[in-house]
Amino acid sequence: MRLSEYLKTNFYDTQELCSLLKINLAQLQLWQDNSLFPNASYSIENHIKCSSYLGLYECTEMTDYYPRGLTDWAQILIKNAISQSSHAFELFQQKYVTTLQACAQRGIVSQDARFSDDLPEHIQQVWQQFLCSKYGVISLNGLIEEVVYIDLGRAIVDSITDDRTSPSIPVELRSQLHDAIKLLNRALSHHASHERNVSLREKYIESLMQKYDLSIG
Numbered sequence: 001m002r003l004s005e006y007l008k009t010n011f012y013d014t015q016e017l018c019s020l021l022k023i024n025l026a027q028l029q030l031w032q033d034n035s036l037f038p039n040a041s042y043s044i045e046n047h048i049k050c051s052s053y054l055g056l057y058e059c060t061e062m063t064d065y066y067p068r069g070l071t072d073w074a075q076i077l078i079k080n081a082i083s084q085s086s087h088a089f090e091l092f093q094q095k096y097v098t099t100l101q102a103c104a105q106r107g108i109v110s111q112d113a114r115f116s117d118d119l120p121e122h123i124q125q126v127w128q129q130f131l132c133s134k135y136g137v138i139s140l141n142g143l144i145e146e147v148v149y150i151d152l153g154r155a156i157v158d159s160i161t162d163d164r165t166s167p168s169i170p171v172e173l174r175s176q177l178h179d180a181i182k183l184l185n186r187a188l189s190h191h192a193s194h195e196r197n198v199s200l201r202e203k204y205i206e207s208l209m210q211k212y213d214l215s216i217g
Contacts, residue, residue, distance in 0.1 A: 006192045007042060011065035014040070021074050035085035036077055040064035041136035067142030092130065092144060093123050099148040108179055110155040126151065138200055140189055149187035150200070156180035157204055161212075164203065169212050178214060181205055 007013075012020065018028055031037035042065040050057040082088050100115065109115070114122040126147060129135060139146040160169060160177045169177055181204070188201040196202055208214065 003192050003194070004044075007044070007065045010068065010189075011041065012068055012071075014064045014066070017066050017071070017074075020071055021078070023074075023078075031074075031077065034083065035131055036082055036088045037074065038066070038070060038131050038133040038136050038142070041067055041133045041142070067136045067139065069139075069141030069143040069146070070136070072143060089124070089127050092127055093120075095144040096123050096126070096148055099145045100152065103148065103152055103183070108152065108156070108183060110152055110159065112155045112159065114155065115152065122151075138189055139187055146187035149183045153180045153184035153187070154200070154204060157184070157208065161208070164208065164211075174212075174214075177208075177212070181208060181214060 014025065014028065018025055021028075028037065032039060044063045044065070046061045046063070048057075048059050048061060050059075076082075076091055077088065080087070080091065082091070097119075100119075103109070130144075130147060133142075135147045135150070136142045139150060156176065157180050158164065160166075160173050160180070184200075184204050188205065189199070190196075190201060191199045
C-alpha cells in the first residue's frame with residue numbers, strides 16, 4: 001500500500017478531524033499550544049508540479065494526519081470544557097488507571113514498579129509521549145486503552161523473555177506470554193511499509209511468535 005493510501009485509510013487529515021469535531025483549526029491549535037491534544041502523527045510535504053493548457057504550476061502542500069481514535073479524546077475535552085493541561089492530565093490518568101485495573105481483573109498484570117509504586121510518575125511520562133504523538137504512530141487508533149495495552153504488554157513480554165533474549169520460555173509462562181502478545185496485537189499499529197521492519201509489532205509480535213512458536217489466534 002502506498003504511503004498516501006495508508007494515511008488516508010488509517011488517519012484523518014486536519015480538515016477531516018476538525019470537521020468531524022465541529023471545531024476550527026484555531027481551536028485545534030489552541031488545544032495543542034495548551035498541551036491538551038497530541039501533535040500530528042505524520043506531517044507530509046508534497047512538492048507538486050501541475051501541467052495544464054494554461055501552463056506549468058509548481059507548489060508545496062503540507063498535510064498533517066491524526067489517528068482516528070483521537071476523536072474520542074477530543075470529545076472528552078469538549079464534553080468537560082477542558083482548558084488547562086493539568087485537568088486534561090487528570091482525565092487521561094483516570095482513563096489509564098481504569099484500563100489498567102480492567103486488565104488486572106482479567107489476570108493480565110506486571111510486577112514492574114511502573115505499574116505500582118512508580119505509577120504516577122510513569123503516567124506523567126506517558127502523558128508527555130501521548131502529546132508528542134508517540135502513541136499516535138505506534139498504536140492502531142491512538143486510543144488511551146491502546147496506550148495501556150502497549151505499556152503493559154511490553155513490560156510483561158520483557159519480563160518473561162528477559163528483554164526478548166531468552167532462547168526458550170518455560171511451559172508454565174507460555175500462557176502469560178501468549179496473553180501479553182494478544183494484548184499487544186489489539187493495540188500496535190500495522191504501520192506503513194517503510195516502518196514495519198523497525199516497528200514494535202515486528203519486535204514484540206512477529207519475531208516472538210516465530211522465535212517461541214506461538215499463535216495469537
